[in-house]
Amino acid sequence: VTATDIDEGENARITYSIYHVSNNGGNKFTIDPNTGIISSTGRLQAGEQYSVTIRAVDAKGLSSQGIVELLVAPGPNTRPPQFTARDYYAPVSEGAAINSTVTTVTLVGRGKASIYFHVEPDTGAIRVRDDLRKEADSEYTVDVQAYDQGDPVMSTVLSLTIYVSHSATVPPDVGLGFADTLYTExxxxxxxxGTLVRILPLLNKREHSPDTPLKCRLTESSQNGVFYVKLTEERDCAIYxxxxxxxxxxxxEYSLEVQLESIQGLINPDASKAVVKVHVTDAxxxxxxxxxxxxxxxANAKEKYFAIATKEMLLGTxxxxxxxxxxxxxxxxxxEYQKNSWTKAAEEYFSLDADTGVISNIQTFENVPTDVLPFKFSVTARDxxxxPQxxxxxxxxxxxNLLQKENQLVVEVADLNAETLRRQSRSFLQAIEEKSGLVAGLEKLTARHYLGENGTLESDTKGTDVWLYLVDPNTGAILSRESTPVKNAIESGVHKAVGARLQAPVSEVRAPLLAAAPPIRPHLAAAPLATALPAALLALAALVLVAATAATIYICASWNRYI
Ligand SMILES: [Ca+2]
Ligand SMILES: [Ca+2]
Ligand SMILES: [Ca+2]
Known part of the structure; x- marks a missing residue:
C-alpha cells in the first residue's frame, strides 16, 4: 500500500503498520513499515477472505487508515488426493442388480476388471456392470485411480479386492464334467x-446356458509348456x-491332467478332471x-575305415x-548297407553284406596288381x-591296403604281456600317430621274440611284440619300412612316445626278427670221403635197382601187346 503526505522532508516520512485483520488473521500477515508491502506469514487456503486495516503515520504522529480486502485464490496443485483407508474389501452377492452399489470410495477412477465393475466418476461408487454368473471367478482386483481437479492434475491408485460369492448348485447328474476320466492318445x-491332439467331450454342457463360464486348464502335474488346452466352440476341451x-x-510319453472350471456347484466333482496319456510315436x-x-x-583319417588284407587270406575272409x-x-x-562308388577292382575283390556290413573277399590277394592298391571305395547305410521314400x-x-612283409614294423615291450597290451593298443597307436602324423594300424600282438644263442628265434610270453604298420593319411597307402616317412618317424623317436604312454620300456621300432639261416654243419662238411662214399654208392645202387625194375615191367607190358 502507499500513502501520500503533502508536507515535505522529514514531515512527509510515512510509517506503515497493520491495525487489524478480520477472521482471526491477525498473525497471518506482516507489513514492511517503510515500503508498505504486505506479506503472508503462513499457509493460506484457497477461498479464505481477510479484511486488513493498514495505518499510515507521519513523523509528527498524524495518521490515516485504509482497508485491504484479501481473497486467497487457488494456487498451483501440489498434493494428490488421498484414499481414506489402505485396503478396501467389498462383499457383493452374485445376484447383485446391475448398477447396485458395491461400495463407495471418495475418489474417482477405473479398474482392470472393468467388464464387471465400474466406478462412478463423481461419487467413487463401484457398481456391478454385468452379470457375474458369466464368470467362475470369485475374486476380482480393481485398480481405482482417483484424479483431482487441480492444476496439474494429481492422482492416486488404490487396489480393491472384490469377492464374489457364487451359490449355484445342481444335481450331480446334470453337473458339468468329462465323459471319461482317462484317455490315451x-x-x-x-x-x-498347434497340432490338435485330442478333444475331450463334456457332459451336460447343453443343460446349462451357453453363457455359463467354462474353462479347461492343465494342472500343475502336467508337463508344462508342451501342450495347452482350450474350450472349443462346441464347449469341449481340446488339447493342442x-x-x-x-x-x-x-x-x-506324457501324462496330462485337464481340469474343468466353472461356477462352483455346476461341476460334477467326480468328473472334473481327466488324465490324458499322450504317446509320442516314432518318425x-x-x-x-x-x-x-x-x-x-x-584329421584326414577320421571317419574312414582302414583295413588290411594279406596275400595269405583265404577266400571269403x-x-x-x-x-x-x-x-x-x-x-x-x-x-541296409550298400556299395557306393565301387571301382572295378573293388567289385572284383570284395562283396558287401547288406545286413551286417561285413566286407569279405571274393578273390584271394596273391596276385593283386599294385596299381589298384590301396582299394578305395565307399559304403552307405540307409535306414x-x-x-521308397x-x-x-x-x-x-x-x-x-595289402599288408606285405616290407610294411611290417615291430615294437618290443619287454615287461607287458600281450593281454595287457591289447587293452592299451588304441592308446599305443595314438602315441605313434601323434608323434609321426601317420595313421597307425595294429596287425597283431605276439609273445616277444628274440634271437637265441644259435640264431634261433625264441619267444618270451612275459613280453610282447606289437606288429604294426603305418599308412599315409593323404593317399591312404600303406608305407614300407624303407619309405622316407617311416624312416623319419623312427628317427624322431616314436618308441619313446610309446614308452612314455605305456610307462614301460620299449625297443626301437624295427623290422620283424628273422631266424638266422641254419649254418652248414661242420662235421658234415669235414666228413672223410671214406665214410661218405659207401652211403652214396648204396643210394646209387638202390636207384639203379628201382629204375631197372621199372624198365623191365615196362618192356614186359609193351611186349605183351604184340603177342
Ligand atoms: Ca526324434
Ligand atoms: Ca525317431
Ligand atoms: Ca532313421
Missing part, C-alpha cells in the same frame, strides 16, 4: 506346433501341441551314423565290418530299407 514326434520339437527318442527323424571303433586321431547306428526304432532304425543315408569311405 498318440501323436507323431514330427507333428507341428505347444511345440514342434517332440522327440520320441528323448521322451515318448524317421534320425539318419544312420557310422561308428568307428578304431578311430584314428589323424571278413576283411572289415562297417557299422552304422540309427536312433529311431523299428524300420526307421533298421539299416527304413523297404520304403522317407529314408536317410550316411556314407563312409573304406581304404583296404
Amino acid at each position: 498318440h501323436v507323431a514326434e514330427n507333428s507341428p506346433n 501341441l505347444n511345440t514342434s520339437s517332440l522327440d520320441y527318442e528323448t521322451l515318448s 524317421n527323424d534320425n539318419a544312420p551314423v557310422f561308428v568307428f571303433p578304431e578311430q584314428s586321431t589323424i 571278413n576283411v572289415l565290418q562297417v557299422k552304422a547306428k540309427d536312433k529311431d526304432s523299428g524300420d526307421y532304425g533298421k539299416i 527304413n530299407p523297404n520304403s 522317407d529314408y536317410n543315408v550316411a556314407r563312409a569311405s573304406v581304404v583296404i
Whole structure:
C-alpha cells in the first residue's frame, strides 16, 4: 500500500503498520513499515477472505487508515488426493442388480476388471456392470485411480479386492464334467506346433446356458509348456501341441491332467478332471551314423575305415565290418548297407553284406596288381530299407591296403604281456600317430621274440611284440619300412612316445626278427670221403635197382601187346 503526505522532508516520512485483520488473521500477515508491502506469514487456503486495516503515520504522529480486502485464490496443485483407508474389501452377492452399489470410495477412477465393475466418476461408487454368473471367478482386483481437479492434475491408485460369492448348485447328474476320466492318445514326434491332439467331450454342457463360464486348464502335474488346452466352440476341451520339437527318442510319453472350471456347484466333482496319456510315436527323424571303433586321431583319417588284407587270406575272409547306428526304432532304425562308388577292382575283390556290413573277399590277394592298391571305395547305410521314400543315408569311405612283409614294423615291450597290451593298443597307436602324423594300424600282438644263442628265434610270453604298420593319411597307402616317412618317424623317436604312454620300456621300432639261416654243419662238411662214399654208392645202387625194375615191367607190358 502507499500513502501520500503533502508536507515535505522529514514531515512527509510515512510509517506503515497493520491495525487489524478480520477472521482471526491477525498473525497471518506482516507489513514492511517503510515500503508498505504486505506479506503472508503462513499457509493460506484457497477461498479464505481477510479484511486488513493498514495505518499510515507521519513523523509528527498524524495518521490515516485504509482497508485491504484479501481473497486467497487457488494456487498451483501440489498434493494428490488421498484414499481414506489402505485396503478396501467389498462383499457383493452374485445376484447383485446391475448398477447396485458395491461400495463407495471418495475418489474417482477405473479398474482392470472393468467388464464387471465400474466406478462412478463423481461419487467413487463401484457398481456391478454385468452379470457375474458369466464368470467362475470369485475374486476380482480393481485398480481405482482417483484424479483431482487441480492444476496439474494429481492422482492416486488404490487396489480393491472384490469377492464374489457364487451359490449355484445342481444335481450331480446334470453337473458339468468329462465323459471319461482317462484317455490315451498318440501323436507323431514330427507333428507341428498347434497340432490338435485330442478333444475331450463334456457332459451336460447343453443343460446349462451357453453363457455359463467354462474353462479347461492343465494342472500343475502336467508337463508344462508342451501342450495347452482350450474350450472349443462346441464347449469341449481340446488339447493342442505347444511345440514342434517332440522327440520320441528323448521322451515318448506324457501324462496330462485337464481340469474343468466353472461356477462352483455346476461341476460334477467326480468328473472334473481327466488324465490324458499322450504317446509320442516314432518318425524317421534320425539318419544312420557310422561308428568307428578304431578311430584314428589323424584329421584326414577320421571317419574312414582302414583295413588290411594279406596275400595269405583265404577266400571269403571278413576283411572289415562297417557299422552304422540309427536312433529311431523299428524300420526307421533298421539299416541296409550298400556299395557306393565301387571301382572295378573293388567289385572284383570284395562283396558287401547288406545286413551286417561285413566286407569279405571274393578273390584271394596273391596276385593283386599294385596299381589298384590301396582299394578305395565307399559304403552307405540307409535306414527304413523297404520304403521308397522317407529314408536317410550316411556314407563312409573304406581304404583296404595289402599288408606285405616290407610294411611290417615291430615294437618290443619287454615287461607287458600281450593281454595287457591289447587293452592299451588304441592308446599305443595314438602315441605313434601323434608323434609321426601317420595313421597307425595294429596287425597283431605276439609273445616277444628274440634271437637265441644259435640264431634261433625264441619267444618270451612275459613280453610282447606289437606288429604294426603305418599308412599315409593323404593317399591312404600303406608305407614300407624303407619309405622316407617311416624312416623319419623312427628317427624322431616314436618308441619313446610309446614308452612314455605305456610307462614301460620299449625297443626301437624295427623290422620283424628273422631266424638266422641254419649254418652248414661242420662235421658234415669235414666228413672223410671214406665214410661218405659207401652211403652214396648204396643210394646209387638202390636207384639203379628201382629204375631197372621199372624198365623191365615196362618192356614186359609193351611186349605183351604184340603177342
Ligand atoms: Ca526324434
Ligand atoms: Ca525317431
Ligand atoms: Ca532313421
